[in-house]
Amino acid sequence: MIKAGIIGATGYAGAELVRILSGHPECEIAAISSVSFEGKAISEVYPAYYGLNDMVCEDADSVVEKSDVIFAALPHGLSQELAQRCFDLGKIFIDLGADFRLENEDDYKQWYGGSYVNKELHQNSVYALPELFRKNIAGKKTIANPGCYTTGVPLALAPAIAGGFVELKGIIADCKSGVTGSGRGLTQGTHYPDLNEGFHAYKVAAHRHTPEIEQTLSHLAGQKVKLTFVPHLLPINRGILSTCYARLKPGVTKEQLRKAYEEFYKDEYFVRLLPEGMTADIHNIKYSNFCDVSIYTDERTSTFIAISAIDNMVKGAAGQAVQNMNIVFGLDEKCGLEFIPPAF
Amino acid sequence: MIKAGIIGATGYAGAELVRILSGHPECEIAAISSVSFEGKAISEVYPAYYGLNDMVCEDADSVVEKSDVIFAALPHGLSQELAQRCFDLGKIFIDLGADFRLENEDDYKQWYGGSYVNKELHQNSVYALPELFRKNIAGKKTIANPGCYTTGVPLALAPAIAGGFVELKGIIADCKSGVTGSGRGLTQGTHYPDLNEGFHAYKVAAHRHTPEIEQTLSHLAGQKVKLTFVPHLLPINRGILSTCYARLKPGVTKEQLRKAYEEFYKDEYFVRLLPEGMTADIHNIKYSNFCDVSIYTDERTSTFIAISAIDNMVKGAAGQAVQNMNIVFGLDEKCGLEFIPPAF
């Protein structure tokens, strides 16, 4: 059994890791930590786990010591030192935060305001979006788990961009996220009466996930891509729907695009390319690691539209982190992640 | 007192008209009708009105007879004959349906599958989006009240398009609507467990409001405009948020746009142009006739973003219809519509 540790277990992503790893057949949770709740049981913070997982939160050092693989679900800026320590101890470090996601340190400085302490460690890390960069992951010790929007948008657009079917200028991602994406911390905007029966955009064209999405799209395109990214907050708990728009290149047909998508995702268990007539819906992927994708062409305006739906807490965070653990440890990528989304 | 009649009073738009007109100081409801509930009280259908408005639904003929102004909230195709009758009787007809909205009969044929019975009647009708076409409304007998998306999207974009600040190619409207927009009729998609905690697009680039939006934008631009329009369904009762994207023309600045918007809407009571730092939110306009607009420029990608929020049942239907009635009857345009949106 792989011994897994979770640092930051009482945040939402950490708590979801606890849930998913509890059902993983090849892995056991060795230790969990939390700065805010050290000494308290995870089930005091999340009574849903009462009697099922009552592990007590320790400190980060204990987690590192007891574990083969360390998941860190921390605010950005706190992972670099931990990653270094794990690397030095020969342990796998899977970072659900942003510290290792951006290849270009300048982007990190601009959007997050920090710097890279050990550039070599960053160079040895891998940006682990398995469906797009699987071959880079195996053998790595420092795993940068993508963010939520940064999983949903690229999976919607990848075959169109990689195949050269759309213009690289003018790409737009209009995304709508459930509120768990904002975390467990209290804010006025996530106070129930303020959010309920409302809907709005936030950080319009100014969200930190922008450079990370652009990095992935640029790798797919083989050249620098910029996009306009506008996230919105949905009054639901889970899920992200990404509606992405790109100008079709002249002569590209609907049939070409469908064929390209089918080919691109034909071996991807966790991406469900929906047939014509079905539309990606957050309703259908909640509590699962699936990414549903539906595609459209608006011939009136020569616009390609790709929509993806993921559970921001699973494929957009904890589930993908477990998928990456499976890859690193040579397990079946689906191991512990095959739960069917509930129908309602 | 103006005598108002409502045909189709038991649909959502009709019921909202009942509510709004009940509080209008210069108007009284003379009669209401409903095909499905003839002979029943409106308060049997909507118990919220019990004891406050228990009017019994009659037939359409009675409504026409008893009223000075007839509001029709009917499925498309049913208004033309009624409008003709009202016109012949010299009565005002305000159509909340689609039969008089499209100037080009071909568009109507293509998107709705019908034809124009009396072309002259159509030529004498007016497309009544007051903030954009106010001067055309007074003196008209046949009033085409705009639809919901077709109010929200043009009000978001009008100053940018009218002022020539954005490219007319590649405009995108990504809209999210509360579920009352789908009406009172039962469908699987609006069954509570199917919609709740879900979110999806529908009629992607194929919604009937497309030609109506394009008609308005074309008038503003002085030339034919096409756009890509993708509506989504929100798990909330009311409200539409329209996030609209357009390419900035070279050299256009953020400041120019703000000034243009301020100028364009400076006398418009029902459009609240929000200052920088505030974002249009459905939460803030529910149950009111206001349209909140917030604007952004993404300089990284030369993209202009305008977001509007309206209550689809008020500014997007019944409220705007009353606003049009006020104009036609020479009342203060705000009369009976000055309710402040609740804060929660």
Added chain:
Amino acid sequence: MIKAGIIGATGYAGAELVRILSGHPECEIAAISSVSFEGKAISEVYPAYYGLNDMVCEDADSVVEKSDVIFAALPHGLSQELAQRCFDLGKIFIDLGADFRLENEDDYKQWYGGSYVNKELHQNSVYALPELFRKNIAGKKTIANPGCYTTGVPLALAPAIAGGFVELKGIIADCKSGVTGSGRGLTQGTHYPDLNEGFHAYKVAAHRHTPEIEQTLSHLAGQKVKLTFVPHLLPINRGILSTCYARLKPGVTKEQLRKAYEEFYKDEYFVRLLPEGMTADIHNIKYSNFCDVSIYTDERTSTFIAISAIDNMVKGAAGQAVQNMNIVFGLDEKCGLEFIPPAF
């Protein structure tokens, strides 16, 4: 025009007072105050009011000075000194908090932990639930506005208890409240993802409204009444449904009870006694000052069941406070409160 002031205007009850008084034809808001937001506009706190009410929050002294009637929406313990000051100045003080609600100081000590500074002021105050104690209100300067549960439960049970139809032992009130009842302050329990798709009881048989409800029921019964009161938190914004149970006295019939209820409420505009076949529903009274009541007898178990629905922010707080202002100033009790609840 009556000059009204609101102390604590940025809490939910205060903000709702702003909304309701803005539409009151005989009253204008002279000043508002807020400790947390002094110097800020109410519309910065509640952007729904932007452009419609941008009054700046002053301090409590200014409000008292500028107003004929002072509404205080404050945490308990803060109203006594203010009430005294208003009394000394000959101004009307309407307290939406708990400081003047309990006649028995011991109850106040036990449940709130405070004491009565000026007992005479308390004796001159009035507990102002108009439908039950209207005749006591006129002429008073210090008005204790009832709480939310303490409005809903007595209005459900009053005719049955006053008429002697039910046993006074064993009365149960199982209440379910929308989340605005918990106020604007952030708590983990009102964080969107924690509350959404959940439902639970709180302060089981230990809520501070217990002695207040018992006080009212005891007045109605003419003897000391105790009840079991269990509140629950609903994942909706507004409204309280109170399902109340009492043992029928031997021989009492369903018909007797209905007649008693009809008689008791026949002149009460704001209480809608629903006919058989209709059931009180929060859906039907939202954003209004109405209290819907439906009654049932379970003959199998000789149990009487009365259910009331109110909007906790209107009839349970700000609306009732305005109703009380109307009474004190000799206006029509309905003045400014006749808004029909929206049907959806």
Added chain:
Amino acid sequence: MIKAGIIGATGYAGAELVRILSGHPECEIAAISSVSFEGKAISEVYPAYYGLNDMVCEDADSVVEKSDVIFAALPHGLSQELAQRCFDLGKIFIDLGADFRLENEDDYKQWYGGSYVNKELHQNSVYALPELFRKNIAGKKTIANPGCYTTGVPLALAPAIAGGFVELKGIIADCKSGVTGSGRGLTQGTHYPDLNEGFHAYKVAAHRHTPEIEQTLSHLAGQKVKLTFVPHLLPINRGILSTCYARLKPGVTKEQLRKAYEEFYKDEYFVRLLPEGMTADIHNIKYSNFCDVSIYTDERTSTFIAISAIDNMVKGAAGQAVQNMNIVFGLDEKCGLEFIPPAF
């Protein structure tokens, strides 16, 4: 592998059985049927299952033929003939409907309007609420799976009644159910805008689950028990909270009750008796087979209060049916049911 068949697979309970059995390690789904969707894939009805379970709905005969155990999730009245056929073929029949739940045929006639075709079959069937009647289940071929309310209320009250701690007269169950309890069929009451932001009771003291709850409580008490049962509809998808009230017998203490509950449930994996300070919440048991119970005594009124929370679709339907299958087939009762409830 046990071969399981599901008759009525496209209703909510049937679809939930599909989901749960898909993850069961000792069982495979052999066939499914649906009257409404015969010939269609279950994933056409529930796109959440797309690509994961695309089984095509057959007719009931095929299901019976191919399966060792037949689950029937049908409207009442349709199971008796099927049960007979399975019995004759020596196959296990687990009925999620009401046809075999009531021991007294008169109750069935009164509340459901049908009769028992083969009384012997009914006598050989078992009412299978495992935590209360486990020892009766093994060896039976016809299994009556309890309803949702009829699981939640008895599990809340069982130790208090079985131990003789409370009066048997005057028991009240005030229950609140998520809307999936109303099924997949469309009704005005479950139309999104009608239910959302509302809350109401229904079938007040007249719900068909009343005699079934009374039957269970009577077994526990050793004498006939009647109760007052009032269900309410929550605007959430899943879960039932049952708040139950009973008069304490003289001298009974809080400590006695806690001890009795601890003893009663000490070996029950699926019942989580919560310690003082924790309150049963639908939020914490969603998508799981757990029943959380919290207990209280109101000493002021000598009232005992027990609250249970279950997922109506799992412990209240499909999960409990699988639990019963496990018992009948001699598997670990938890097999395939150990999923931890998500924390949000």
